[in-house]
Amino acid sequence: MSENQKLWTKEEDLFLEEQYGQMTFQRIGEHLNRSKESVNKRIIRLNLRSEENCLRKKWTTEQDTFLTENIDIMNNREIGNHLGKSPSSVATRIKILKLARKETLRRWTGQEDEYLLKYYGSKSLEHISIRLQRSIPALESRLNRLGVYGARAHTGNITVYELAKCLQVDVHTIYNWIQNNRLPYKMTRARTRNFIGIDVLAFWKWAEQNKELLNFSKIPRNTLIPEPDWVKKQRRCDYSNRPKHENKKWTEEEDARLWYMFYEENRTQQEIGQLIGRSRHGVQRRLNRLRKKKLTS
Template sequence: MWSDDELLFLEDNIGMYKVSTIAQKLERSYESIRVKMTRLKISNTRQHTGLVTIGELAAILKVDRATVRGWTKKHGLPFSQKITRQSRKFYFIDPSDFWNWAALHKEKVQFSNIEPQTLLPEPDWVAEERMKDKCITKKRTYQTWTTKEDYRLLELRSQGYKYKDIGMLMNRSAISVERRYKKIINTL
């Protein structure tokens, strides 16, 4: 039989400590803690905390998880590390902390990619930023090179065009044109 204090302790500390640590503090077996978590429907500790993982945030922002990880390491996006189940570690981000960080780093986040009201609480200024992003034509994001573009690149290069000029003609950056040209030449 579980006491109210034990249940409260379990609910308060799930996600903060390993399940084995909670079991030790409550003087119960790991299995009994796991079963109780399932019965209380708190087995998914990520949802229980109200925070989002780096992977979940990346999916919401439509960026790679390495990008979000880079923001935490290099640009000060606040996060907390929690251990769930036996030893699995997750990095969590509080949505409020993310929005505060995003307000200071607007150039890093493409707000038009974020669906409205997916990361709550969403501040009022986000809708305005979303509209700005949609109005401003962004630079072309990476697109794979087609075979036609490869042939055109080779043709323009053989005619003596510089990388910068080819880039302008093909709507690509000069560095992208240069790298692609060198890659094609190396594979021939």
Template sequence: MKFWTDEEISFLQERWGLTSIRRIALKLGRSENAVKLKAQRLGLGDARTHYDGITLNQLSLVLNTHYSILKNWTKIYGFPAKTKVFALKDEVLVVTYKDFWKWAKENKHMLDFSRLERLSLGPEPIWVAEKRKADQIKKQYVPKPHNTPWSRTDDEKLKWMLNKFEYTYPRIAVELNRSQGAIKRRIYDLDLKARPIRLPNHIKYTKEEEDLIVDLLDKGYCFDVIATRMNKSALAVRGKAERMGYRFKNGVPYKLEKEVKAYG
């Protein structure tokens, strides 16, 4: 039996979870079974728990997102998952925490941080708190399905808001948790004469409003929320963003640099 030196034990402890068992064994000139047995006796546990990252399967559970979706992200959206061998032959997809947060910052619009428990992926960058807040607010703008029956209370609230002559379509839609299309249809079905007030969609945007669009998009806010803050329709604000040089891929905004300088 070949005794383990202090240097070999230190190497095993340092590389456990970072280097495959096979490579550790080759480096130490020992069998793979000998390395596994020594790691077990040292109480090192599962090699994956010593990796400064997370497997794609574990990440899918943390993000409450299907594994196949995350796997597709590696092919389509450059998600930085890599193949790694922890044990003898088993290969798994993993991502380091550092790579995950770097990618997440650039693609924050694809992630719903309201479903991510704080610190479940280690220390969080400063921007995550604002994005989590944006995702929590966004849930208020998810309308009921179009076929949801209208209650008498809903109808009375709709009539009251119309007769106040101070509410816009987006504001009424938020208050009743309905789409703007559903609001328009209900007004027609009830044969109501009053209408929501018009939005200032055709008024020229100020520099402060343009800066606000850029700032909120960068923080991960959706167009419904941005539009409500600006008292405009979401479609109008998105149109303005596109004229400012923004394009969108899977909901993620990015700028066409040649067009950014020309917007006005």
């Protein structure tokens, strides 16, 4: 192994195992600051392409059955989201099976969206499904379209990647919380692979006891519902206490200093923020941008 070759960490392997099949190699590489070729080699090294859990590109009998049963109540995008297929793949399969919709699908109305957003998290999807006369997969797909990520009718969990996106933090931060700060999680098996599931209610309970680890002012309202009442107060508090240099533009000198302190001196993001007058989250976001910039340059 060459001196410049970066070793894979346990956190990166966990992320790779969880997102394999859900994200392209290119996107995984961007998140891990690695090349697409490196991701591919690591997948082979971890034996993720074993016969048991290899990705299936062909349509299965179960998928055809689901398509046939739901073609009149779900559009191609909703069916694709449920089956892990693209809308164009669904459309092609409909032609191959010579299926046809009995009538034009009912469009979502503003009133339906309002009801869904208001009661999701406080009422079950089964209840909302009956009220709106929509299937549960259709509700899950609509929630994702409305920006409510991680809708899970059957497990009640969201993935590490979804949680990181909701909190606007790096996915490695979530893995660090799991390993070092006892963020509760549960290993869940879906189809042919395992992934880490995090219950939203359990997360909020943990967050209330670990407020110093999060910047609540950066978390959009109701991005993880149901959102406890105390979050609103904490969000205002974090916003009031934000660093005075938070909106200050980064200079080339600061970028170089940041990169050196993080990768050469192995300082934490918290330490770097205190030294250069930036928030820990500001340091984290800047590091992410610098990694992507170096990756594409």
